[in-house]
Every structure is written in C-alpha cells, then in structure tokens.
Amino acid sequence: MEEALTHRSAGLGFDNERLEFHGDAVLRLLAASFLRHHWPELTVGELSRLRNQLASNRELTRLGRAIGLQPLIHMGVQAWRDPTATTPILARSCEALLGALHEALRLGGGDGLRELYPWLESRWLPLVQELRSQPQRHDWKTALQKWSQTAHGCLPAYVTEEVETVHGHPHRFAAQVRVAGALLGHGRGPSHRLAEQAAAAQAWEALHNGPDQQPTPPG
Structure with a gap:
C-alpha cells in the first residue's frame, strides 16, 4: 500500500x-x-x-x-x-x-x-x-455546445486569459463565453479548462433560469 x-x-x-x-x-x-x-x-x-x-x-x-x-x-x-x-x-x-x-x-x-x-x-x-x-452538471461545456448548435447552429466562443501570475492560484485564469455574439457567462479557475467550465456553467444557468432564456445579440 x-x-x-x-x-x-x-x-x-x-x-x-x-x-x-x-x-x-x-x-x-x-x-x-x-x-x-x-x-x-x-x-x-x-x-x-x-x-x-x-x-x-x-x-x-x-x-x-x-x-x-x-x-x-x-x-x-x-x-x-x-x-x-x-x-x-x-x-x-x-x-x-x-x-x-x-x-x-x-x-x-x-x-x-x-x-x-x-x-x-x-x-x-x-x-x-x-x-x-442532469448530464450538464458534469460537463457544462459539452451541454452548452449542444444547446448552441441546436439553437443557433454555431459553437460557443471562449476568450480565456491569465489574470493571476502565481502558479496554483485558484482564480489564475478568467474566461468569457459568447453564443451568437452574445456574452453569456464569466468564470474563474486554476486552469484554462476549469475557468471555461465555470463560464459555461454560468451561461447554462442564465439560459435556463433567466427571464429570457435566449441570448440577446449585441446591439
């Protein structure tokens, strides 16, 4: 052992x-x-x-x-x-x-x-x-991608950047996700992947629990 x-x-x-x-x-x-x-x-x-x-x-x-x-x-x-x-x-x-x-x-x-x-x-x-x-709770990015392809015929677009230089910082990376040009979610995490998962989770919650349940393109 x-x-x-x-x-x-x-x-x-x-x-x-x-x-x-x-x-x-x-x-x-x-x-x-x-x-x-x-x-x-x-x-x-x-x-x-x-x-x-x-x-x-x-x-x-x-x-x-x-x-x-x-x-x-x-x-x-x-x-x-x-x-x-x-x-x-x-x-x-x-x-x-x-x-x-x-x-x-x-x-x-x-x-x-x-x-x-x-x-x-x-x-x-x-x-x-x-x-x-509730499959989305274990892979928010995949769930959001499926929804985006079905609803808008496109993939979610992520922008992720390093905002903390300390290796191992729990919020080292910040991510944004857009669908059809509309900003739907933000997320932070210790890695690119986890920051994007957090952003996708926020987007999913906004889509399914928000008042409009649809992204609004920028005007």
Whole structure:
C-alpha cells in the first residue's frame, strides 16, 4: 500500500505509476460490467461516455476525498503547495490504490474484481443516476455546445486569459463565453479548462433560469 500512495515527487526511489496503470484497467473493466448490468438498453456510445465519466479524474478525486485518501499520500513539498497538482495526484493515487487492492486480493486467493465490485457499485449507482438525469452538471461545456448548435447552429466562443501570475492560484485564469455574439457567462479557475467550465456553467444557468432564456445579440 505504501507504493500505491507514493507520488514520484516524493523522491523515495519508487512511486505508484505502475499501480496506477493497473488500477486504470481494473476501474474501466468494473465500470463496463457495472453499466452493462444496470443499463443493458444503452447504446455502446452511451455506455462509453458514462464509463469515461466514472473513470474521470473528477470522479476519482471525489472518491479519494470520500475515503479520506489525500492526507495519506506521500508527495513532494512543491506538489503539496500547488492545488493544481494535488487534485490530479489524488485521482491517480486513487487508481493506484485500486490496482494495489486488486493485486493484494488476488495474491490472497481472492478474485479481486468480485470483491471490489460491490464497493464501487454502491458509489456508482447514485452517480450514474445523476449523470443521466442532469448530464450538464458534469460537463457544462459539452451541454452548452449542444444547446448552441441546436439553437443557433454555431459553437460557443471562449476568450480565456491569465489574470493571476502565481502558479496554483485558484482564480489564475478568467474566461468569457459568447453564443451568437452574445456574452453569456464569466468564470474563474486554476486552469484554462476549469475557468471555461465555470463560464459555461454560468451561461447554462442564465439560459435556463433567466427571464429570457435566449441570448440577446449585441446591439
């Protein structure tokens, strides 16, 4: 388990990258089995999208936080001080932990997959129900893009710039998003991607909860 919780930035001569590779394969296999069992009516494309969500850094980070994993991870001081590094490290460590558990269960005479499945299933069921009922909450940019293409036949246009020079600042980047020339949302975040997601989220909320529910082109 020590290997599973050791990031290479710790400089200990070993790290969790191989177990992360192992855990990624275990996670995707279990996710595929889980989705086919509970939603056999879904197309391969729908199953793939949901599996990618279950195996995403976002959901792995959420799982890692739920089980209190972050304080147990060995990483370098620089990584600890950088919030843009600690989140992906937590996600990868969660994958490595799954790989280590699978390996330990197999060495102990178990199946590995069979023992891990119910533990993940209990966490995945409410998540997939949410993903299916409110998919936009997990990918605002994709939701806004689909709406924009349907309503206006165009893609959202993002302008993102660095507004804080400190690496790891939670609001380092600022983004704006326009649809059909109308400014719909602003967002801030530690990366380009997260700032644009925040802007897309604000745009989506404005479109669906605002008084007009349609963008007004600039006059």
